[in-house]
Amino acid sequence: MFTIYEARKIITMNENRPVATHVAVKDGHILGVGTLEELAGWGEHSLDKTFQGKVLMPGLVEGHSHITEGAQWRFIYVGYYDRLDPNGKLWTGLKSAKAVLERLKTEEAKLEDPAQPLTAWAYDGIFLKDSITRKDLDAISTTRPIGVLHISGHVVYVNSKALELAGMLRKDIDHPGIAMDDEGLPAGEIKGLDVAVPLNVHIGLNRLEMVASEKGLRDFSRLCVRHGVTTAGDFANPLPKPAVDMLVRVTAEDSFPARIVSLRIARDITPTEIIERVTELKTLSTDRLRFGKVKIVTDGAISAYSARMKWPGYFNGEPNGLWYMAPERLREFFERALEAGVQVHCHTNGDEATDLALDMFELALRKHPIPDHRFTLHHCQLANTAQFKRMKALGLCVNLFTNHVHYWGDQHYEITVGPERAERMNATASALAAGVPMAIHSDAPVTPIKPLFTAWVAVNRLTESGRVLGEAQRISVQEALHAITLGAAYTFGMDDEIGSIEAGKFADFAVLEDDPTEIDPLKLKDVRVWGTVLKGRVFPAAAV
Amino acid sequence: MTAVPTTLISGYLGAGKTTLVNSLLRQSAGRRLAVLVNDFGTLPIDADLIEAQDGNLVNISGGCICCSYGDDLTAALLEMTQSGRAIDHFLIETSGVALPKPITQTLMLLPGILVNGIVTLADAQRVRECAGDKYMGDTIHGQLAVADIVILSKVDLVPDQEAADTIGWLVGISPRAQVLSSERGDLPAEAILGEASVDEPRSDFMRFVRHGTRYETINFESEHPADVGALADALTARALGLLRAKGFVKAPDGKLSAVHVVGDQRTIEPAPPWVSGASRLVCIGLAKKFDKTAVQALLERHFHTLTAHDRRENQPG
Numbered sequence: 001m002f003t004i005y006e007a008r009k010i011i012t013m014n015e016n017r018p019v020a021t022h023v024a025v026k027d028g029h030i031l032g033v034g035t036l037e038e039l040a041g042w043g044e045h046s047l048d049k050t051f052q053g054k055v056l057m058p059g060l061v062e063g064h065s066h067i068t069e070g071a072q073w074r075f076i077y078v079g080y081y082d083r084l085d086p087n088g089k090l091w092t093g094l095k096s097a098k099a100v101l102e103r104l105k106t107e108e109a110k111l112e113d114p115a116q117p118l119t120a121w122a123y124d125g126i127f128l129k130d131s132i133t134r135k136d137l138d139a140i141s142t143t144r145p146i147g148v149l150h151i152s153g154h155v156v157y158v159n160s161k162a163l164e165l166a167g168m169l170r171k172d173i174d175h176p177g178i179a180m181d182d183e184g185l186p187a188g189e190i191k192g193l194d195v196a197v198p199l200n201v202h203i204g205l206n207r208l209e210m211v212a213s214e215k216g217l218r219d220f221s222r223l224c225v226r227h228g229v230t231t232a233g234d235f236a237n238p239l240p241k242p243a244v245d246m247l248v249r250v251t252a253e254d255s256f257p258a259r260i261v262s263l264r265i266a267r268d269i270t271p272t273e274i275i276e277r278v279t280e281l282k283t284l285s286t287d288r289l290r291f292g293k294v295k296i297v298t299d300g301a302i303s304a305y306s307a308r309m310k311w312p313g314y315f316n317g318e319p320n321g322l323w324y325m326a327p328e329r330l331r332e333f334f335e336r337a338l339e340a341g342v343q344v345h346c347h348t349n350g351d352e353a354t355d356l357a358l359d360m361f362e363l364a365l366r367k368h369p370i371p372d373h374r375f376t377l378h379h380c381q382l383a384n385t386a387q388f389k390r391m392k393a394l395g396l397c398v399n400l401f402t403n404h405v406h407y408w409g410d411q412h413y414e415i416t417v418g419p420e421r422a423e424r425m426n427a428t429a430s431a432l433a434a435g436v437p438m439a440i441h442s443d444a445p446v447t448p449i450k451p452l453f454t455a456w457v458a459v460n461r462l463t464e465s466g467r468v469l470g471e472a473q474r475i476s477v478q479e480a481l482h483a484i485t486l487g488a489a490y491t492f493g494m495d496d497e498i499g500s501i502e503a504g505k506f507a508d509f510a511v512l513e514d515d516p517t518e519i520d521p522l523k524l525k526d527v528r529v530w531g532t533v534l535k536g537r538v539f540p541a542a543a544v
Numbered sequence: 545m546t547a548v549p550t551t552l553i554s555g556y557l558g559a560g561k562t563t564l565v566n567s568l569l570r571q572s573a574g575r576r577l578a579v580l581v582n583d584f585g586t587l588p589i590d591a592d593l594i595e596a597q598d599g600n601l602v603n604i605s606g607g608c609i610c611c612s613y614g615d616d617l618t619a620a621l622l623e624m625t626q627s628g629r630a631i632d633h634f635l636i637e638t639s640g641v642a643l644p645k646p647i648t649q650t651l652m653l654l655p656g657i658l659v660n661g662i663v664t665l666a667d668a669q670r671v672r673e674c675a676g677d678k679y680m681g682d683t684i685h686g687q688l689a690v691a692d693i694v695i696l697s698k699v700d701l702v703p704d705q706e707a708a709d710t711i712g713w714l715v716g717i718s719p720r721a722q723v724l725s726s727e728r729g730d731l732p733a734e735a736i737l738g739e740a741s742v743d744e745p746r747s748d749f750m751r752f753v754r755h756g757t758r759y760e761t762i763n764f765e766s767e768h769p770a771d772v773g774a775l776a777d778a779l780t781a782r783a784l785g786l787l788r789a790k791g792f793v794k795a796p797d798g799k800l801s802a803v804h805v806v807g808d809q810r811t812i813e814p815a816p817p818w819v820s821g822a823s824r825l826v827c828i829g830l831a832k833k834f835d836k837t838a839v840q841a842l843l844e845r846h847f848h849t850l851t852a853h854d855r856r857e858n859q860p861g
Contacts, residue, residue, distance in 0.1 A: 197618035268614035323641040
């Protein structure tokens, strides 16, 4: 006995049978795709018409996000763009600092304990052209600490109470990350993760606790359902024991609606120890939870000027960024991982970092010439054709940070990298032309997890201001849909299990109201998601 | 809470940071050092120094401790300063690619931390090659340029002339720093951890400190006061072979001054408010040139003279 689902259309992403009307599911796996008559050949079945009017796609794969997107929603959203929360509530984007302060005031009024911190996130001053000050926030409360996190996560705006509790309401501060006001006290903007540490505890921010938050993970999975995602990467998790235990326990529930691929970030222990640790973790992997991969960070971020750039560097003359790992270490990681059969995903934001990763990987691969390693370079925002050709030659995959083109493309054009290089940022067409296996990503919570939106950016390359940033790098809808299904699945080494609708794979579907291959490509981001199916289990977005 | 002097140990991979840390721990002599390490790696403390290990915290002989801070130095330091543990000096071993200046700027924000200085190590065999590396060159230069002390390590592994050339080169790119050389971290702790302020006068003659150098130290304490200006002047005499003298001297009115003598330069400042107690000075010189007998005699004379003089003045009518 098995079930045959009838749909308006099934987009399989399998070139042998690109579209169909019926899919048969048995024990959580796809028995077959085709017509009702064809599938009936498998024997006794029931016909389920739940998706009669819907379009099915393979469950979407978010190739680079962070489960902390879920835990962020414990804070008040004050971002510039509209954003859907895990409950399905749409938070409207705030277009001025005044609107941000008004929302904070409204939310503050709901808090009873006068000492309870008020924390907000996703503030983006780049668009608002004005900064929130300590005094603005003091007008909301002088009794409770207030912290407003910048969308980058690297800047926070605080009130006097928060500064006072952290011992930072002082006149003798001389720090490039802390602007002082005319009273000689910190003006309220605190730049730099390290500088904000004394404040974090007072504004309710505990990053280690957030990666181990059960509610955070559940909320993350609900966002996945709302956006058609059935498999999502959790990049750069330190994976402390409480986080591992929580992930294992929660994803073990049959009702948990997503597959999580959680990568251990490479820091604080040696390459050998990291490899041992993830190899050990790998034994805990299940259908819905995959361990055993390593994330390496080589440099910072372009918007923060901490990415490592090749000449001619930053357009506005900022000095070059920071290395987060020495070449010898990177090479050692690559060598040990190749040797041990552990897959590495490597963050390289600036083009100099991409060069370094290519150089070190080439040396490592010469030593351990292992085929089909699937090591993947992430972000790679300034990679050029020459670099993509090297990736191809070395068997590397790439996962481009396409969403940047829309959200910060104008700033990259005008400020960070200048017009010419901005037009070829996240060069999806060049990557495909070079034959590099490619995915595209959101890096949620940096941008929202919503692969159809990410695909829309890759297809249209429209910035916030409406500029088409890099006509030549636009890719087709079909290519973009491949990138958010099989493309991303390939980088996880899971393309034999997920990423297309064909016999033998998991019955993981995105259930859509609209057909992404028929809709105007300019509206790809507006395709409505009804929910998902994970391993044959149906998850309507309206019910999560 | 008294602020704890804090020294950053910077330098690229293999420059000798860990060796220096272990050397300082071996010379701790009652000074309770807390070592915080960042870089990837198994525990960087020599096994014979370890008394016990409790998770991330290692107890080291002499009341010292060591822990790693991953990517969050600020949190580790806050935890340490708030733990109530007695610490006389923080040693922070930064990652091989970290730029020390921004770290010290952040440390200056923390209550309970007094930034004492940046020590950058340079591997005599590799530093010039690394400084020309297309990826790491600017980082290496950034580490050296802001140093208060640069230590050319592993000088025993290169020819004398090469060491001398590299020292000359370092003097050029580390304009603020005293440039020292060492083999296997063989520098006196006082030369690295001295309690004076960060912005010390540059010692030009330090550049001539060479391969094979050995140091000798005098630790002098006295309950007596002294004329601090006269003492400091006397210590600048070249014939003494003194490299550096640092410490606190009590004036007849009981006030302590911080004294720092390097070569022919001297600085005298009021001691920080958390310093109290008797006069004490540490004097360091090169083994073959340091006239310990003369320096010892000079110190005794200065403290004794003033005492005798005071006694005379205080004699009734």
